[in-house]
């Protein structure tokens with residue numbers, strides 16, 4: 132690994148609130164989006180001449196459309212409860228990475244153009260003109276927020292900085308200041324079918340190669356079906372599962388679970404991506420277009436159930452947005468939604484998380500394990516932000532916390548949770564979510580991972596933990612990159628279904 136060009140924070144027992152360093156991260160700029168992808172997405176690709184007018188206009192539209200955004204702009208009392216809750220502030224000490232300061236980048240402009248006091252006496256209410264300098268600050272600091280929503284848990288008013296960040300990015304796109312990483316992925320998923328740009332024939336090849344590997348290893352012909360009309364289950368998973376390590380180990384685990392349950396299931400070429408970066412860009416229109424691929428595939432294949440693989444933000448979009456965006460679950464009254472409602476089996480949650488599916492089978496005694504096969508691992512679990520704070524799982528409150536842990540403890544003997552204040556609802560982000568998982572933001576990613584790394588290091592030192600399990604494709608990619616910066620081996624990271632895969636007994 133090439134040496135880092137920045138100072139990697141030192142691990143400590145507790146993550147202390149740092150001494151403020153003004154402008155510490157002002158130099159970090161995500162690469163700008165290219166013409167070809169922005170054109171495809173319908174945005175300009177260089178700063179437009181009328182950028183100020185456009186930005187204010189788009190901001191007005193968003194404030195009118197999303198009442199929560201206007202409320203968030205109005206109700207902050209600057210109590211400071213959120214200031215030390217962001218991993219990016221804790222890891223970088225840059226005061227503009229405090230959630231309230233991040234919000235204020237937009238709030239000061241909001242006050243100037245959308246409130247009477249701000250129009251009459253801006254200096255009295257902290258209102259500011261939207262200058263190019265302010266816009267540049269938006270670009271820098273709205274790409275140093277992973278939309279993890281941790282700050283909103285501690286805000287007495289529940290102000291959600293993630294929503295402010297999303298609005299900020301949408302406005303930036305509108306004036307021609309898009310981000311390369313999200314722009315490319317949003318283009319690939321719509322043109323090719325997945326974020327990684329893996330075409331249908333390559334996917335087919337990959338799956339048959341994996342089938343051969345599993346058979347060689349286990350002697351059992353576990354299938355990974357693709358585009359099977361009439362299958363009962365449509366399984367959508369992040370495309371990283373098809374070939375990235377350690378993601379692919381979880382894909383093998385899902386396939387083994389389906390095989391052991393005797394399930395009729397299929398993947399889909401056209402919906403070969405569960406991820407939805409529309410959430411990161413802040414464009415609900417794009418999010419809807421991407422989500423529609425799943426509905427179209429479900430209708431075309433005639434499936435009765437839709438199950439989602441290990442991906443944090445994909446699960447949030449599926450659980451919290453699919454119903455109103457596409458009519459999957461309940462909601463949506465267009466003819467296709469109505470047809471889908473008739474088609475999907477009402478006895479099951481639609482959509483369902485793979486952990487929920489596996490846990491249900493375990494409870495019914497339909498899966499058999501040899502837990503000792505995981506005895507070389509001492510496991511902890513990282514709650515991914517979008518699962519922890521943006522969705523639920525199963526029918527019981529807190530199911531998103533208990534179900535994955537129940538699965539782990541059903542397949543392995545050695546499990547230790549990290550410190551209580553760093554998991555569950557208060558979990559620390561991996562540092563790479565929300566459109567930050569790009570090498571041009573590596574400094575942000577490494578420093579933002581500090582609170583999670585501190586908590587992980589404590590269980591490594593005190594409990595001998597050697598495996599960081601999780602259920603998010605972005606967290607897996609982020610940790611495999613960032614762990615070595617903190618002196619850990621990247622192979623310590625893996626999915627919950629990787630553990631399932633190790634212990635499951637197949638006929």
Ligand code: SF4
Nearest residue numbers: 217276277279280282
């Ligand atoms: S990264 Fe998370 S904690 Fe930090 S401001 Fe964004 S939503 Fe809040």
Ligand code: SF4
Nearest residue numbers: 207208210211213286
């Ligand atoms: S905790 Fe909420 S009200 Fe207090 S400063 Fe932060 S965003 Fe504002």
